[in-house]
Amino acid sequence: MMLVVYLSVLLMPSAIVGTESGRGPFKTDVWNKEDQPLWEQLSTLQKEMNSLSREQVILKQKQKAIDRMLIIDENVTSLTESGRHQLLSPPHLWLNGKDKDDEGHDLPKYDPCYHSTPLDQAWRTTNYTTKDVKCDRQVEWQGWYRLYYRGKSIQMPERCIRKKHCGTHAPLWLTKPHPNISEGIVTRNVCGNWRKNCCYFKSTPIQVKACPGNYYVYKLVKPTKCHLAYCADVNTLVCGGCDRQQNCMSRDRVNYSCAPKKRKIIEQVIHFFASHPGNLTGKVAQIKFSRVLVNEGAGFNDQTGVFHPPVSGIYQFYFSSQYRGGDSNVTNLELVINGTTVAVSRSDVKTPASIGALSTFMTTLCKNSNVSVTQVTGQSWANSVSNTITFGGSLLMQYNEKEVKLLGCLT
Known part of the structure; x- marks a missing residue:
């Protein structure tokens, strides 16, 4: 009688267990064999216990794998602004460089990016x-x-x-x-x-x-x-x-x-040099320098003698003449930008001799400004090969969009 009671207590907790595949609970075969001899019931019970034991081993292995994934090594973290750690690596890289786990199974190779000191x-x-x-x-x-x-x-x-x-x-x-x-x-x-x-x-x-x-x-x-x-x-x-x-x-x-950053001196190549092939007498409102020797950037117009800057930036100009002297022969040449005289070259030679002069001027210019040279009074000498009455200029630095706006240029 006591043996029957003992078996009842032993079997009842095992009535519902999980399947090895994890698909849900099921009833043990012991309940279906109540009418069989005791030794057969004990044999069935032993099989059920062995099955549960295998299930426990599998669950233990899975639990260890999860535990490894939850370990956060301070060597694979970085501090966020709030001072809390933020993960930088996937879990399979946190295995501390081991080749095998505690059960002897192979582990993936670690990436040194996430395992460094x-x-x-x-x-x-x-x-x-x-x-x-x-x-x-x-x-x-x-x-x-x-x-x-x-x-x-x-x-x-x-x-x-x-x-x-x-x-x-x-x-x-x-x-x-x-x-x-x-x-x-x-x-x-x-x-x-x-x-x-x-x-x-x-x-x-x-x-x-x-x-x-x-x-x-x-x-x-x-x-x-x-x-x-x-x-x-x-x-x-x-x-x-x-x-x-x-x-x-x-x-x-x-x-x-x-x-x-240091600015490049020249971002776009712009140079011009031209000369007038003959004499000039009296007032010449806009000298036509028809002999063009250099015109990089195509900013100079040999039909009008006017230079139009292709881009906004810093430019340097120069203009020259060979002046003829005399008792009352004062000669003035002027550099004119957008209708305003910005530089003057003056010669006042009392003798019949002549003298050459070169003037320079540097300024900031907006794109498509008007730059020309005029003779206000006097006499300038030149011939087709002398290149004594000249006008030229170069771009030194091109402005970017922000500088163009500050200069007040129209784009």
């Missing part, structure tokens, strides 16, 4: 000098590292660094540029500057990988000698803040800052 040491920066020199040969390097400076991502220099910087005697730098993401993991040679030789120390090559998010990771190794140390180029941090209108500049190649 932060290296935030201010003394490594290119603008840091100290008498307390460091030596990276004394460091037990393990795996991949990401360089930081005060919590901000930074990278190794791609240029020769002055000796006794980066907190060491011979700073280590990369001899070739960093890779792009599509190149994957690459090997780069490392050099240390010493005795006026940027590559006096040829250290052991390292591996480098470009990562999403505009940063790099490095598989650092022990340098060949002391005192050598890996550099962190502080200019990459500064230059990352420069906008499109700025360049990252440095006078000493150690301390960098953002500076406005």
Whole structure:
């Protein structure tokens, strides 16, 4: 009687269980065998218990996989503005570099972009000098590292660094540029500057990988000698803040800052040079310089002697003449822009001799302005080959749209 009661207690909790496929509960076969001998019921019960045991193993494996996905290593996170961590990598990359899990199953290979050790040491920066020199040969390097400076991502220099910087005697730098993401993991040679030789120390090559998010990771190794140390180029941090209108500049190649981009002197080529092939007497309202030798940009009109700037910008003009002297023979030439005299060339020679003169003028002009030369009074001498009565000019700097508006030009 007691055995029957014991079996009833034993069997009742097993009345409803989950299927191995997870499709829902079902009733055990024990309930369908109540009219069978006890030993057959015990055999059926043993089979059911074995099935449940296998189910528990599977559930345990799934739970461990979920637990791994929920582990957040501080090495694969970055701080947001609110100070809370934000995930940077998919779960299958958080497996700490193991080849197999606790059950012996193969794990996917990890990406060093999401499994690196932060290296935030201010003394490594290119603008840091100290008498307390460091030596990276004394460091037990393990795996991949990401360089930081005060919590901000930074990278190794791609240029020769002055000796006794980066907190060491011979700073280590990369001899070739960093890779792009599509190149994957690459090997780069490392050099240390010493005795006026940027590559006096040829250290052991390292591996480098470009990562999403505009940063790099490095598989650092022990340098060949002391005192050598890996550099962190502080200019990459500064230059990352420069906008499109700025360049990252440095006078000493150690301390960098953002500076406005230098303008090109000439963006569009505009030059002209023309001469008048004969004498001029008295007032000539607009000299027609019909002999055109240069007209780059097609701004000069040889029919009218007028120059029309093809673009807005800064121009320089010059005009010349060979003046004939006399008792009352004062000769004046004027440069006229948009109807206003802006420059004058005057000759007052009392003797019958002649004298040559050249005048220049620089100004800002809007597109399609009118520029010409006039003789107010006097006499100017020239012939078909002399080129003594001349007019010319050049564009020095073209204005952009913003500068054109500030100048008040009509586009």
